[in-house]
Amino acid sequence: MVDHRSSQPPGFKRRGLMFVLSSPSGAGKSTIANRLLAEENGRLKMSISYTTRPIRPGEQEGREYHFVDTDTFKDMVEDDAFLEWARVFDQRYGTPRETVFKDLEAGQDILFDIDWQGAQQLFQLAGGDVVRVFILPPGLKTLRERLEGRNTDSQEIIERRMERAQAEVSHWDGYDYVLVNDDLDDCFACVQTILTAERLKRSRQRGLIGFIRKLPDN
Ligand code: ADP
Numbered sequence: 001m002v003d004h005r006s007s008q009p010p011g012f013k014r015r016g017l018m019f020v021l022s023s024p025s026g027a028g029k030s031t032i033a034n035r036l037l038a039e040e041n042g043r044l045k046m047s048i049s050y051t052t053r054p055i056r057p058g059e060q061e062g063r064e065y066h067f068v069d070t071d072t073f074k075d076m077v078e079d080d081a082f083l084e085w086a087r088v089f090d091q092r093y094g095t096p097r098e099t100v101f102k103d104l105e106a107g108q109d110i111l112f113d114i115d116w117q118g119a120q121q122l123f124q125l126a127g128g129d130v131v132r133v134f135i136l137p138p139g140l141k142t143l144r145e146r147l148e149g150r151n152t153d154s155q156e157i158i159e160r161r162m163e164r165a166q167a168e169v170s171h172w173d174g175y176d177y178v179l180v181n182d183d184l185d186d187c188f189a190c191v192q193t194i195l196t197a198e199r200l201k202r203s204r205q206r207g208l209i210g211f212i213r214k215l216p217d218n
Pocket residue numbers: 023024025026027028029030031032146147149150181182183184185
């Protein structure tokens with residue numbers, strides 16, 4: 001019996017994938033990412049980025065991000081500690097190199113909550129391993145309502161996020177999948193379907209040739 005959630009028939013090995021979720025801020029990417037992580041129960045591991053932006057109420061060092069000052073971030077860039085990094089909202093954000101490729105080799109899938117610049121850089125670095133999903137809000141009015149409803153940002157920051165949203169949406173064509181997060185359950189089901197289908201891709205399966213050569217009679 002094939003376990004579609006891990007996509008590994010007994011004895012098969014699979015290369016892990018890099019699952020990138022991007023969206024304009026407020027469209028619901030973190031909500032979807034957290035639910036995915038909870039339901040995948042270890043089959044998907046979150047890449048925790050480094051950022052120079054201040055910690056928000058409710059956030060925890062090492063859970064949402066590693067929070068560092070600009071000098072530390074610049075030193076890490078010098079030391080080639082990042083797979084990719086970018087400036088977003090005047091702050092720096094970077095994906096640590098750490099164990100990413102070892103994890104992929106071991107079949108571990110990794111989730112990246114990064115913007116279009118990060119998605120582009122990861123794709124250039126490791127195209128075949130990367131699956132890029134872009135989440136759109138149903139509309140700009142809804143996006144504003146979600147940003148306001150989230151209650152984490154000042155009105156000034158919300159205005160900046162709204163201004164930036166249009167620019168972010170213009171990068172939709174740099175993604176493999178584009179979804180609209182209107183009904184959360186529907187959108188989440190689509191994200192899960194994409195993950196399952198991508199795991200089952202022939203290019204990610206190891207041991208298929210051996211299995212087919214020795215196809216059992218039963
Ligand atoms: P992002 O990570 O993209 O910035 P969040 O996941 O923080 O966005 O979502 C922004 C707000 O919108 C949160 O308060 C979240 O609960 C809410 N939200 C997310 N998806 C939906 C949805 N489909 N319908 C209604 N509210 C949503």
